[in-house]
Amino acid sequence: MTNQSALTNEMALAKEADGEGASGAGTSGTSTTSSTGGGEGQKGHPRGLYTLFGAEAWERFSYYGMRALLVLYLTQKIKLDREHALEIYGLYTGLVYLTPLLGGYLADKILGRRKAVLIGGIVMAIGQLALMSESLLFLALGLLIAGNGFFKPNISTMVGGLYREGDTRRDGAFTIFYMGINLGALWSPIICGTLGEKVAFAAGFGSAALGMTLGLAQFAMGQKHLGDTGLPPGRETKKEIVGEPPYRSSVVSAKAILLGSRDYIDVVIWTAGTCALVWGVLFAWNFVGPAWGAAPGFVKGLLGLAAIGAVFFQLFRGSNAQEAQQILVIIILCAFNIFFWMGFEQAGGTMTLFAAEQTERNIGGIGMILIAAFVFACAYNFRRSTKSEASGQALWLSLTAMFALLGLAALGMGGYGLATGQATNIPASQFQAINPLIIVALAPTFSNLWDKLDSGKYRTSTPTKMAIGMIILGFGFLILFFGQKIGTANGAKASAAWLGAVYIIHTIGELCLSPIGLSMVTKLAPPRVSSLAMGLWLFSSAVANYLAGTLESMLTKVQVPIYGFLVVSSIGPAILLLALTPLLKKWMHGKA
Structure with a gap:
């Protein structure tokens, strides 16, 4: 996350x-x-x-x-x-x-x-x-x-x-x-x-x-x-x-x-x-690990179900009808939370390997100039969105200047590339800098957007925001799926533009989903079980991150392409969540 x-x-x-x-x-x-x-x-x-x-x-x-x-x-x-x-x-x-x-x-x-x-x-x-x-x-x-x-x-x-x-x-x-x-x-x-x-x-x-x-x-x-x-x-x-x-x-x-x-x-x-x-x-895992690994799958499954059942029992114990409905909303959204972050966290795993092994990372002078223009646009939008902030103006100006310096550096490399004909090699790990750059540039804009929508007749509920984020995530994987097919045809490497576009789209999806999370849990969970409910939400994020690392291995065994699967596993649950939204809003009783 x-x-x-x-x-x-x-x-x-x-x-x-x-x-x-x-x-x-x-x-x-x-x-x-x-x-x-x-x-x-x-x-x-x-x-x-x-x-x-x-x-x-x-x-x-x-x-x-x-x-x-x-x-x-x-x-x-x-x-x-x-x-x-x-x-x-x-x-x-x-x-x-x-x-x-x-x-x-x-x-x-x-x-x-x-x-x-x-x-x-x-x-x-x-x-x-x-x-x-x-x-x-x-x-x-x-x-x-x-x-x-x-x-x-x-x-x-x-x-x-x-x-x-x-x-x-x-x-x-x-x-x-x-x-x-x-x-x-x-x-x-x-x-x-x-x-x-x-x-x-x-x-x-x-x-x-x-x-x-x-x-x-x-x-x-x-x-x-x-x-x-x-x-x-x-x-x-x-x-x-x-x-x-x-x-x-x-x-x-x-x-x-x-x-x-x-x-x-x-x-x-x-x-x-x-x-x-x-x-x-x-040291202890050297002895416990082999025994756990040798245990039958159904035994592990039963232990997991027993643990989850114990948590659910504690959550619902002593709840009235309204509290039970709110807890049920938390549990349902925890399940959908897994689908989003299972896809999003490919950024540090398969997408990094895609950048290292299947992406053409030598960027020519024109490409670097386009990157510089994009960074300058981010700096402009950030400054436009923060100039009316009541406090922290020295910090906002410093961050704007910092992003402008990044743009100048890219512009300089682009000019050097045009003058010498040499390309700039971008390390695979640097693609992960796109996410925080876009977040800083667009977060104030999205914050203002949600404020305006939520204060008017187009107020967007927590499940709806989550579903929108999941659909955008799936759209990003659709681009990556075709980018991998088209860009790597005949043994070639994909253009860096494919991966860059996916990082940008996924970050927009994250910005749509970001208003939820533990803030939603604190609104819906009864005070007596708020910590346990938070633990359940964090557990769903932990499961999502683990699946993000093991998903490709599981899909390879059944010959299913991971990015094609993630299109379906993002958009499919999002459509189901939209269908459930009226019921979930009723169960939330106006609290989220």
């Missing part, structure tokens, strides 16, 4: 975690520090927001840089066969969605969010470094999965913790934070991907580790701007509420809002314990 949808999930998690998140903005003095770094009646954002923005941007740089290279590393460096490499990719990206459940729980009950973020970041940096050694592959992936569990759910909830309930700056804060996600996701395939493919895979993973380290450093040095947000349970500072709502000002001791030496000892202990636990699980 990529950036726009990830932000929607994080916003929902932040709202769920607002027992901590009502600290609000505060004032700052010479010998005191505010609880959040803002000020009474302050129109701007607390400085702590930009601490979290930078840390998240570097973490996403690290994650997406590694993700862009993983399948290429497995097939080209370690020489795994395609089927095995994609299975590892699917298992990794699937488990990344499950560990945050445990990491969030540990932060809530024991660690506090700041220590959890530090633990997760350190473990992930170690994992990125371990990827530089082929013999440590599975240990490295295990460390990245475990570290993500500590980091991901906790840094996003701290954004909500900078503002009290009802603070009008809060939505704008998440927009800024979301740009940090996409900033890291945009540059990581360009930098890590280029180093990994053009220099050495170790250099690519090393740059990802460096990015994670820089994010940790920024977070640790900037914690003084976070107020008391994210401190361990029971250590919240006493607040004095002054001024008029929605802003909250509070003066607290500067020492009270910083982690102490004991906290850093805890970070070291938990980091070492996490690394040891990952190693222990891998």
Whole structure:
């Protein structure tokens, strides 16, 4: 699951975690520090927001840089066969969605969010470094999965913790934070991907580790701007509420809002314990794995059904008729969620291999000039969509300038190509930069579009948005299916335009679907089972990611082309979902 949808999930998690998140903005003095770094009646954002923005941007740089290279590393460096490499990719990206459940729980009950973020970041940096050694592959992936569990759910909830309930700056804060996600996701395939493919895979993973380290450093040095947000349970500072709502000002001791030496000892202990636990699980799997692999399929199926049945029992237990209907909507949409992300997550798997093996990636001067024009158009649309934003203008202008520089770089390469007749070789991993580029360029436009539609007579329900996204996804795979057939005829390679168009179309589909997710779950799930319902939604995303990695292998056995299958598996369920929408809207009782 990529950036726009990830932000929607994080916003929902932040709202769920607002027992901590009502600290609000505060004032700052010479010998005191505010609880959040803002000020009474302050129109701007607390400085702590930009601490979290930078840390998240570097973490996403690290994650997406590694993700862009993983399948290429497995097939080209370690020489795994395609089927095995994609299975590892699917298992990794699937488990990344499950560990945050445990990491969030540990932060809530024991660690506090700041220590959890530090633990997760350190473990992930170690994992990125371990990827530089082929013999440590599975240990490295295990460390990245475990570290993500500590980091991901906790840094996003701290954004909500900078503002009290009802603070009008809060939505704008998440927009800024979301740009940090996409900033890291945009540059990581360009930098890590280029180093990994053009220099050495170790250099690519090393740059990802460096990015994670820089994010940790920024977070640790900037914690003084976070107020008391994210401190361990029971250590919240006493607040004095002054001024008029929605802003909250509070003066607290500067020492009270910083982690102490004991906290850093805890970070070291938990980091070492996490690394040891990952190693222990891998060691135990040497004995458990063969037994599990030898178990009959129906036994595995029965265990899975029993587990799902237990979850359903807990969800429905004690529910009245309306709650039961809302829970049923969540379950149904979880099933459709699998179909969307099973297709979308081909981006880091089969589509990356398609770019590496079947795409003509030597782009001539005219092609690079067209790419430059496209990037300039994205920069223009981004600026046009954000110029009226009430806050963050310095950031919006900086991002516009950054995209303009990307366009100038492409324009320069295009001019050089025309002058010399030489083509520019685009690394396969860099195609994954198209998604965050389009998201940043079009997300404000789509946000305004949905706002206008939802405030008028064309209000679009959650199931309808989901179905639209799935249809657009299927259309993208239809183009890729024919592009593969036409472009690779007679042993030739497909034009890069085919794959580029598919990434753009899929991103538009994601932008249609992005308003749903955990935000929908928080609206429909009864409070007593909201965490369990969130876990079910994340589980559906994990299943989708695993299927994304194993689907090609399963289809090859029955000689079904994967992209043709994904056309049907995207559009077919979307039509069914549209047919079910009137019933689902009735069962949602106007809540989503």
